[in-house]
Amino acid sequence: MAADDTQLLARLLAGEQQAFKELVTTYQSAMRAVAYAIVGQRHVEEVVQDAWLSVVRHIAGFEGRSSLKTWLLTITANSAKSRYKHNRREVLMDDLPSPHGTIDDERFSPGDGHWLVAPFAWHQDTPEALLTEGELRDCLEHTLLNLSELQSSVLLLRERQGLELEEICNLLEISLSNVRVLLHRARLKVFATVEHFEETGEC
Amino acid sequence: MLTCKEQVARSSDYLDGQLSFREKLMVRHHLMFCPNCRRFMRQMRLMQATLKAMPEKPEEGVDALAERLAAQRRDDSP
Numbered sequence: 001m002a003a004d005d006t007q008l009l010a011r012l013l014a015g016e017q018q019a020f021k022e023l024v025t026t027y028q029s030a031m032r033a034v035a036y037a038i039v040g041q042r043h044v045e046e047v048v049q050d051a052w053l054s055v056v057r058h059i060a061g062f063e064g065r066s067s068l069k070t071w072l073l074t075i076t077a078n079s080a081k082s083r084y085k086h087n088r089r090e091v092l093m094d095d096l097p098s099p100h101g102t103i104d105d106e107r108f109s110p111g112d113g114h115w116l117v118a119p120f121a122w123h124q125d126t127p128e129a130l131l132t133e134g135e136l137r138d139c140l141e142h143t144l145l146n147l148s149e150l151q152s153s154v155l156l157l158r159e160r161q162g163l164e165l166e167e168i169c170n171l172l173e174i175s176l177s178n179v180r181v182l183l184h185r186a187r188l189k190v191f192a193t194v195e196h197f198e199e200t201g202e203c
Numbered sequence: 204m205l206t207c208k209e210q211v212a213r214s215s216d217y218l219d220g221q222l223s224f225r226e227k228l229m230v231r232h233h234l235m236f237c238p239n240c241r242r243f244m245r246q247m248r249l250m251q252a253t254l255k256a257m258p259e260k261p262e263e264g265v266d267a268l269a270e271r272l273a274a275q276r277r278d279d280s281p
Contacts, residue, residue: 015277021269056275113206118239127256159254184215
């Protein structure tokens, strides 16, 4: 077990409130992304609540065979699945239209596959500089909300939470090839949003 | 040699280390000769870093939840 997991675990077992606060602050958004992928927006909060209760109930039995994070996310996925085991949502590969489109076939010459409209050069070259433009942040939020639930969850679990593709497959019970497709489609839409914003200065 | 369209189609797999050795070389070879695709890949990486750097919405009710969970844990332990 990682050293900081061991320390935090000892404090959790002792029932220290501050330790639970750290746990919630660090991991709740990842848990929410897992729940969102499996049960959808409407039931996220109840699943996350279920998961927390289950975490407290079972924490004495946590043996550190995985990281604390993986354990929490597995519990969350299980809470989500058990609540909906009779009507588990199908893996919807629907590709919804995005506010600023995507990088699709129209960007390339049908003949030789070269760029018809080359990628626009962004004005900023660090995330911090891009995000100082407050409107871009809102614009990105808007695009993320317009992704399908699965696309946005997979994107957030990968880019924000740093999960490996295999972990995402296991948690959400979807195939590696589906995860790859979901991730790629989501990234191209987000890319198109940043490009649009950099080019026009508006969302 | 890959076309730009084929390079873009492989871009996520390239970033995630999902390509075979041979396909990875094909992408690298294309990037060596194609400034547009180099820019595309650079900006894809920047987009990834930007998503990571976006500030999280602050969690609400953390203190109350933590209090409840800690109390539950103390009740459970012998």
